[in-house]
Amino acid sequence: MTMSAWLAIRRIPSWVFPLAIGVLLIFLPAFGLGYSTTRNMQLACILALVVSGLNLSLGYAGELALGQAAMYAAGAYTAGLLSVHGHTDLIVQIVAAGAVALLVGLLTGIPGLRLGSWSLAMTSFFLVLLIPDILSIFSETTGGKNGLSGMEQATLFGSVIDSDSFYVVVVVVMIAWFAVLRNLVLSRHGVAFRTLKQSPVLASAQGISVYRMKLTGYAIGAIPAGLAGALFANTDLYISPMSFGFTFAMTVLAASILGGSASIYGALAGALIMQFGPNQSTEFQDYALIFYGIFLIIGGVLLSGGLAKFGKLAIEKLDRRAGYVPATPAVDPAAAGAGGGRIDGQLLVVDGLEKAFGGNKALNGVNLTARPGEVTALIGPNGSGKTTLMNMIGGFYRSDAGVIALGDGELQTLTSDAVARRGVARTFQTPNIPEDITVLESVQTGRYSTDRVSMVSAILRLPKYRRVVRDDRAEAMRVLDLVGLADQANEKASDLPLGNRRLLELARAVVARPALLLLDEIASGLDEDEILRLAELVRQIRASGGTVVLVEHNFDLVLKLADVIYVLARGEVIAQGPPEEIETNPRVLTEYLGISVEEVSS
Numbered sequence: 331m332t333m334s335a336w337l338a339i340r341r342i343p344s345w346v347f348p349l350a351i352g353v354l355l356i357f358l359p360a361f362g363l364g365y366s367t368t369r370n371m372q373l374a375c376i377l378a379l380v381v382s383g384l385n386l387s388l389g390y391a392g393e394l395a396l397g398q399a400a401m402y403a404a405g406a407y408t409a410g411l412l413s414v415h416g417h418t419d420l421i422v423q424i425v426a427a428g429a430v431a432l433l434v435g436l437l438t439g440i441p442g443l444r445l446g447s448w449s450l451a452m453t454s455f456f457l458v459l460l461i462p463d464i465l466s467i468f469s470e471t472t473g474g475k476n477g478l479s480g481m482e483q484a485t486l487f488g489s490v491i492d493s494d495s496f497y498v499v500v501v502v503v504m505i506a507w508f509a510v511l512r513n514l515v516l517s518r519h520g521v522a523f524r525t526l527k528q529s530p531v532l533a534s535a536q537g538i539s540v541y542r543m544k545l546t547g548y549a550i551g552a553i554p555a556g557l558a559g560a561l562f563a564n565t566d567l568y569i570s571p572m573s574f575g576f577t578f579a580m581t582v583l584a585a586s587i588l589g590g591s592a593s594i595y596g597a598l599a600g601a602l603i604m605q606f607g608p609n610q611s612t613e614f615q616d617y618a619l620i621f622y623g624i625f626l627i628i629g630g631v632l633l634s635g636g637l638a639k640f641g642k643l644a645i646e647k648l649d650r651r652a653g654y655v656p657a658t659p660a661v662d663p664a665a666a667g668a669g670g671g672r673i674d675g676q677l678l679v680v681d682g683l684e685k686a687f688g689g690n691k692a693l694n695g696v697n698l699t700a701r702p703g704e705v706t707a708l709i710g711p712n713g714s715g716k717t718t719l720m721n722m723i724g725g726f727y728r729s730d731a732g733v734i735a736l737g738d739g740e741l742q743t744l745t746s747d748a749v750a751r752r753g754v755a756r757t758f759q760t761p762n763i764p765e766d767i768t769v770l771e772s773v774q775t776g777r778y779s780t781d782r783v784s785m786v787s788a789i790l791r792l793p794k795y796r797r798v799v800r801d802d803r804a805e806a807m808r809v810l811d812l813v814g815l816a817d818q819a820n821e822k823a824s825d826l827p828l829g830n831r832r833l834l835e836l837a838r839a840v841v842a843r844p845a846l847l848l849l850d851e852i853a854s855g856l857d858e859d860e861i862l863r864l865a866e867l868v869r870q871i872r873a874s875g876g877t878v879v880l881v882e883h884n885f886d887l888v889l890k891l892a893d894v895i896y897v898l899a900r901g902e903v904i905a906q907g908p909p910e911e912i913e914t915n916p917r918v919l920t921e922y923l924g925i926s927v928e929e930v931s932s
């Protein structure tokens with residue numbers, strides 16, 4: 331392909347391609363596809379729906395769950411039972427199946443995710459094993475092991491859907507669901523999912539409730555499984571527990587990993603491979619689990635990221651060869667709004683804060699005040715409690731006693747995500763920047779908790795969502811310009827050198843104009859020039875009205891930057907005051923700098 335042709339292709343909006351594939355799938359039977367291929371295509375689309383749900387929870391929210399098979403079964407039996415009882419309208423069946431699957435998702439997800447770590451994987455795994463037993467217990471209704479028969483052909487607006495039209499319906503449902511998913515994962519919620527997967531600590535520091543977000547991913551992922559179940563039940567008008575067991579759960583997992591679980595369209599690719607490959611051969615069925623094991627190893631080890639990753643790499647390579655660079659959004663000076671770049675910093679008062687780890691008192695009655703428009707620095711030898719104090723202000727540790735007041739509210743009882751939503755932003759000792767997102771997206775995530783916008787609004791691209799996206803972009807470009815990274819807005823954030831990653835973190839922390847900004851060793855690992863640049867930025871934030879608390883080992887920088895310095899030693903404040911005082915305080919010199927007063931005066 332010539333490079334100019336590639337550039338022309340890149341100018342076409344990205345949603346056009348999947349839609350074109352969808353439309354092609356609709357018309358495939360018209361090209362003389364036989365019954366068996368059309369049927370396999372239909373089953374592949376149904377499988378793709380189930381896989382897309384797993385991708386949302388596994389690939390995006392980072393939670394391994396095998397419960398899709400159970401949700402699929404719930405959807406299929408809901409539709410089947412409705413049909414047996416004379417409710418043949420497909421829309422009614424699909425809506426009911428999606429709702430029941432969502433319920434199964436919530437009922438299993440709530441306890442599974444509450445317990446944390448691997449418990450959702452375990453809960454959902456057992457759920458899959460339980461399917462045949464549950465269906466047997468209610469065998470009078472479900473037909474038990476013999477399956478549910480007696481379904482009527484589905485109808486749409488009163489007319490019976492013949493098998494050719496049913497194929498079209500299946501593809502249309504898949505296209506519609508993929509459009510929903512695309513809008514979701516491309517929105518700020520999608521970036522939030524990816525942040526959560528890579529760093530729950532960063533996610534909660536941005537105001538995202540890890541538990542709620544994971545549950546949301548898992549529960550939304552249940553919906554397509556339910557829809558798929560309803561479509562599957564109407565394919566043969568017969569369902570039995572055989573279709574929903576452990577082997578099916580493994581098919582879904584293998585398709586997800588082969589196609590690439592962190593992608594939407596990878597779900598279709600993986601489903602097509604599984605449907606037209608392994609599912610065709612009867613010998614395969616006998617050794618299915620062994621083959622799935624092999625697939626999972628291939629997918630997990632050799633083909634990390636699945637086919638979707640290959641596709642992405644190929645696109646990136648072509649982009650590089652053709653010199654394609656997406657346009658960087660313009661910096662709009664008016665984006666600063668009526669208040670300019672003003673930050674409404676709030677007063678932080680820490681009073682009598684205590685924290686012990688076992689017998690080790692990390693903080694012992696710490697008092698500290700940080701004012702808006704000032705930089706308050708925290709220094710002290712290693713192990714003196716600085717990080718502990720920062721983590722307690724940020725809500726990551728619970729205090730044993732004491733009060734942390736910000737403005738007219740208190741923080742000490744709040745979780746870290748709630749503290750972030752109160753306007754506390756932070757940077758990390760080691761920059762915490764998720765992979766596979768751009769510099770611009772990364773800064774935009776700093777605004778996740780301001781101007782909140784619902785997932786429904788994002789999926790439907792409602793006016794409020796569009797306005798928030800515009801503001802997110804404009805504000806992010808404004809602060810990127812401030813830190814000097816505007817022209818790298820479209821680069822991969824994690825590829826930046828350390829100095830720029832620290833600048834990026836600073837931009838991400840100030841983009842929401844926080845009430846309190848916590849900076850954790852921003853100078854470490856930087857050269858002189860980079861330190862000067864960061865210091866200048868911190869001064870600008872102070873001048874804009876920000877309340878800044880800075881933990882820093884670089885004493886010279888602290889002396890230049892801070893308005894007030896607190897010196898911690900063994901969990902207690904041993905000195906506090908302006909730099910001129912701290913610099914000459916004998917206790918600080920001996921305890922922190924390790925030099926005697928005589929040495930200084932000589």
Ligand SMILES: Nc1ncnc2c1ncn2[C@@H]1O[C@H](COP(=O)(O)OP(=O)(O)OP(=O)(O)O)[C@@H](O)[C@H]1O
Nearest residue numbers: 687690691692710711712713714715716717718719
């Ligand atoms: N999660 C934890 N569990 C147990 N002990 C901890 C924990 N976090 C900190 N500590 C202990 O609390 C004390 C204070 O540690 P902290 O990390 O707050 O010090 P610091 O001043 O930030 O040190 P550094 O400059 O090395 O980062 C140390 O004795 C440390 O071992």
